[in-house]
Amino acid sequence: MKLTLKIWRQKSPEHKGKLIEYRINDVNPNDSFLEMLDTLNYDLILKGENPVSFDHDCREGICGMCSLFINGRPHGPDRGIATCQLHMRRFNYGDTIYIEPFRAKAFPVIKDLVVDRSAFDRIQQAGGYISVNTSGNPQDANTLPIEKSVSDNAFDAATCIGCGACVATCKNASAMLFVAAKVSQFALLPQGKIEAGERVAHMVKQMDAEGFGNCTNTGACEVECPKEISLENIARMNREYLKASLSR
């Protein structure tokens, strides 16, 4: 397979970036997208050029480290996967592929396609937890039965991998789906209800402070989320937020 790549190259946060064109031949359709980039990098290194920096780690769609905005879509054209699970068979001979970083004010570029997503960590630090001591002696797990459907919904929200695709695809660069997923997981579970009000208030405050935009319900985040996290979570977060605002 023969392809043209247009890849965002940016030396550092201070430097200006631009799209650089690379032509590659003999791409194996069964290679993953990141393996295609590995091959490109191998050749660039042999030519004495700097390889393209991109984030990746587990390469099985669960760590959330990989990003990439491929032909205008986070994690590329397929639904329900991260970039590392995208395979070259999804493209055609002669295609031109645009590869850019996840762009948002709150995700500054570090280098090339690598962005700084530490804003997500700070939002979680603001309240994304249940305040129990880990060295304590909790009660037996089965003394707290939880309805299966409730637990399953909490699990679905908890599958968020924190990749930032929701932010990258949103025209407002909103992080509502990400924040809502965590708020929902805990708001649904009895263990998390106790601090639900404080949690949502603090997390939303931090989200705003990080410079993420607001939600205008376009639903693009749900479409691009590699774990297909539902928009219902945003509705739930809004309810939780309203409840918290009224009672504070």
Add this chain to the structure above:
Amino acid sequence: MSELNAKIPVGPLAEKWTTYKNSINLISPANKRSLDVIVVGTGLAGGSAAATLAELGYNVKAFCFQDSPRRAHSVAAQGGINAAKNYTGDGDSVYRLFYDTIKGGDYRSREANVYRLAEVSSNIIDQCVAQGVPFAREYGGLLANRSFGGVQVSRTFYAKGQTGQQLLLGVYSALNRQIARGKIEMFNRHEMLDVVLLGDKARGIISRNLVSGAIDRHSAHAVVIASGGYGNLFYLSTYAMGCNASAAWKAHKRGAFLANPCFNQIHPTAIPVGGPNQSKLTLMSESLRNDGRIWVPKDQEDAKALREGVKQPNDIADADRDYYLERQYPAFGNLVPRDVASRAAKERCDAGYGVNVTGQAVFLDFHSAIYRFGKEQARIKGLDTDDDRLITRLGEEVIKGKYGNLFQMYQKIIDQDPYKTPMMIYPTTHYTMGGLWVDYNLMTTVPGLFAIGEANFSDHGANRLGASALMQGLADGYFILPYTIGDYLSQDIGTGKIPTTTIEFEEAELQVTERIHRLINNKGSHPVDYFHKKLGTIMWQYCGINRNKKGLETAMEEIKSVRLAFWENAIVPGTAEEFNEELAKAGRLADFLELAELYAKDALFREESCGAHMREEFRTTDGEALRNDTDFAHVAAWEYKGEPRNALLHKEKLVYENIEVKQRSYR
């Protein structure tokens, strides 16, 4: 050679941990505030340790190379976590979990540690539920369990095929709570490049900021290595791309003994290699063996036709399929331990029955399970139990509920629908049982240097049972280290802040900087991956599922020559003062190229077969691992002596007082 003292508390096995906890020194809250601890790695072990230590009042600095602690590779663990809760009432107990783990490890682990692990296992589940980890539940609202390899009870708790992710997010939330309190200073995108000793004690580390390239000194009263295993020696493995052994290897070079490095788990069910550019392999959880049946054709002609694509798996009639695990191991069937299942797959493929284009794959088939579940659902729902299409649909829904994400992963990689066509799987490197030697306190041979989780040699002996890695990581971090490190730190309450201006820090920093400059200024002709692939090939060929004397000797020579070639001929582009992944990779590979040689040496010295270590010279007539308990019932702990091959062997004798040592049988 010396005998190592594991400092196992005296007294009956079941009381050791309680007695120990009652007799150690405690530190007052005020004094804890003046003690600093460094934790390297933030997976289940490191993250839980950092959170718990911070909660207790210590000042913690935690380091991870990823951009967030939430991404440590514990996140990828799929199937579950064991605990001796006996919720299913199928006869489980602390003793059974202890027994299964010792037996699964082929009698090469330490009794006292394994018993303690089994003892705290129940508490892990309670802890995680309190943190809001959404484990799978039954319709009655109670926790669900499933079964894993090498055991005859259902003691595995799970969250679909994403148990590791959910547990890690629980740990991450506990970490975040302490970061918010200011008790943990978190260093993302940092890696440890050396450990610093003042006198004989570990008192700090040298780190590199992977974004800016800055080299920094950090001091502490104790250092905890929780950086995982070294399976990426094999280049292709189920490990994440960044997983590395550098922190553990540096600790080894500073005096920590490395134990049983050749004990490496090859997992039987990964998606097979597809092509020459393959960069990693994806696991298909062991939990699938609850419902999937493993087979190859009985007839070599059928296997050939399958490889050539002339026949499809569903063309092979049931009578013409060899469900070889069920045939060879009727008692455990498809749920034999990992080492046994891996060897059996390799044996069938080597004998010419393998499928896939490469001949290096066997089938994992869900057809019977889909039918069985479908029929059950039709009956429960009062529907037509003779309608095959309906039964298939209902059965597929059940399978989707249990393993949906795994099936989706498979489909994306192989481009085939595993609901309709059996999965193809093949063994690959997955976990290393070997690691830094630790005593009962989880302390290495360097005072103040601890190792937890996969980074230590720990509790799994020569083979780890499924769903036990998550258990051990969290047990070490939440429940064991916080006690044992306290006992050690109690001597430091009057020490005061450790300065980073000493000559030892200066020298360590200089060594780190010099090595980086040597790598970056090497104007070679091959990228780092070129050498890593070469190393992987050697490891798989000589140090993988089967080993023999001649092969291991060859491996030692070849690894050394790749190491020399690497230092002479590797290209590392860019500079040391920027985000430079190739530089980070080069440093990690340089360490792998040393560790690999010691791995081969350890395998060469262990003249027996046990668990995952299969020496072709030492096999029973049935082809199973033949242990030599007279000469090798010990932990082999290696001391660094300049070159990997010059490492000096120390032994820790393994004594079994509470379990009868016998030939492992799963037949």
